[in-house]
Amino acid sequence: MSYFGKKHIDRVQQCLKLARNRGASGAAIELNHGTSYSCSYAAGRLKHTALSESLRYNIEVIVKGHRGSASGNVLEAMENMLERALILAQNGAVSHFEEYPAPSEYEKVKFHSNSIHSLTREKLIADCGELVEALKALDPEMEIEAGGGRRESEGFIANTGGFLQKIGETSWGLGAGFTRIHGEDMLFAGKSRSWGEVNELYDIPFLINKLKEDYQYGIxxxxxxxxxxxxxxxxxxxxxxISPIIAGLNGRDVFKGISPLKDKLGKQAFSKVLSICDQPHIDYAPGSAAFDNVGLPTKPVSLIEDGVIQMFLYDYDSAHLAGVAPTAHISCLPYNARIRxxxxxxxxxxxxxxxxxxxxxxxxxxxxxxxxxxxxxxxxxxxxxxxxxxxxxxxxxxxxxxxxxxxxxxxxxxxxxxxxxxxxxxxxxxxxxxxx
Structure with a gap:
């Protein structure tokens, strides 16, 4: 059953209307409800388990070319948080756009999987325990840690441009590591995996074998x-x-003249064997997105092809600053950068x-x-x-x-x-x- 219903959508829509009536040229609200479970082992023993639930919303307004934002977790106080955002906008950061764009068509990307429910409290504790025991078998004197968890969230985003879309995802994480001290020598290693669906990536033997490999080579x-x-x-x-290369494609930094790649668009900047693309529509991938934070649709793009820079990345704000078309990249960063x-x-x-x-x-x-x-x-x-x-x-x-x-x-x-x-x-x- 969904946590949010029509009454929540209506309240958000009313709040957006109130923002316009109070002088905002644009406003956006995001609501999110999530539940998570985690466990961790330290020194080879179960140390911590936790079940948590969260409710949060964020309001952003644009008033006379400046931004203001406020967040809270009490839905009944949403209008009060809106007032706070309006006040903060008086001295807020400059916004290079006044209004949010109209909604569009979006790619269908899978973010939520019921398979996450198979990761019960008991299973996560047992799986982390299996990782710990495998490492103890290598050397019981090592400092051994392991951890696992799952998260499920749902919500929606709306803005004054008419954009209204549900959001929500599932995710899991599992990993382990060790520290071996022998005299003055210290060996430490760790391996982990995470994804949005419980599939073949949830592979305990793989993690154990990789950690064994690190141990056997490392000693x-x-x-x-x-x-x-x-x-x-x-x-x-x-x-x-590749993180500095990705950072160099930041359109805001290019406009400011501080990117080392600012003069390299369309030019050979790297080896011809290096090609990087951005794939935002991979089902269940941690970075995937069908739309950006203002409601623009995302799409797969080539960033670097055969060493030649193909494009710079612009979110809606930086695109208006630079006078170019936005590429729908939040914070001017790729969603899922992939090397050919x-x-x-x-x-x-x-x-x-x-x-x-x-x-x-x-x-x-x-x-x-x-x-x-x-x-x-x-x-x-x-x-x-x-x-x-x-x-x-x-x-x-x-x-x-x-x-x-x-x-x-x-x-x-x-x-x-x-x-x-x-x-x-x-x-x-x-x-x-x-x-x-």
Whole structure:
């Protein structure tokens, strides 16, 4: 049974009408009700379980070219929150549009699945416990953590442009990790998955096997010589590496002149093997959306094709600022960025390395000067590869360079993709690897 009914829609519509009567040129209201359950293990034991319920709404108004917003969780106080939003708009941020656009036709995307109900409290606790026991079997002295949860939400969004659409989704998450301290050496690793539907991605044996792999490779230490070495990045690190590229496509930053890619539209900026698209209509994917926050329909687009930048991303506000057509990207960011796979398996990439580094995770990557693509960070988990075989884990290693320059080199992209976010491995022919 739906939490919201006609009376809630009527109240929101009346509130929007009141906003117009009070001088707002535009107004939008979003209501959301959600329930969630989570559990967590710490130090190998069940530590926490929680069941929560939330109700929240947000009101945004535009008055004389300025924004005001207020939120609450008491529906009866919605009109009071509207008054607060109107007052805050007097000194609010500049809005570069006055009115919301008219509604349109939208792609049918699946966000809600009843399969989430199979993840009962008992099952989540048991599944996390299975992960913990598998790690204990490797080394009972390790610090072991695990966690899982599910969430279900529903609501709707309406604005003064005539837009009114239901929203709602289901999601689950499951993961585990360990920390092994041996003398002065510390090994830590973790694996997790999440999705909107309980399907083949909910795979406990997969998580266990990947954690076992990290443990078995990680307990063997290997010495390495600093220098410019081939570096293979695992999918989670690849997602970190492309984040400055994605940020460089932000249309607002392009207009301000602070994007390093501002003059690269239609030009060769990266290796010809690099193509990135945005796919907002993937069923049950965490980032999917049929429409943006003002009601514009989303669509699949090519961001980078064969290394050539195809477009910049604009939300409704930044598009009016820059005087261009909006691309329906909330906060000027893609929904589900996907890298086109290459032709070589990641396992063959490892075999092709005479001497190189295979990086599983990084520390401190976000503290680099990523706006310009510069990075310098620690290798959290990385392996030395010699003659096509993983020798062991390296310690006290750092990598440094410029992502824009590295992605314009002779990179290789794997044909196989990580299942959760469809991310490939990427092999860089040379990267600065130093020892602390």
């Amino acid at each position: 063997r230490l290997a010495n390495f010589k600093a220098g410019k070495l081939p570096v293979l990045l695992a999918p989670p690190v690849v997602r970190q590496f 796979p290459g032709s070589c398996k990641s396992s063959d990439m490892v075999k092709s390395m005479q001497k190189g580094i295979y990086i599983q995770s990084l520390l401190g990557f976000g503290q680099s000067n990523l706006g310009n693509g510069d990075f310098s960070c620690n290798v959290a988990v990385g392996y030395l590869v010699e003659n096509g075989e993983i020798i062991g884990r390296i310690k006290n290693a750092m990598i440094a360079g410029n992502i824009f320059e590295l992605c314009n080199s002779d990179i290789q992209i794997s044909s196989d993709l990580e299942a959760n976010f469809q991310t490939p491995h990427v092999l860089f022919p040379k990267m600065n690897v130093t020892s602390k």
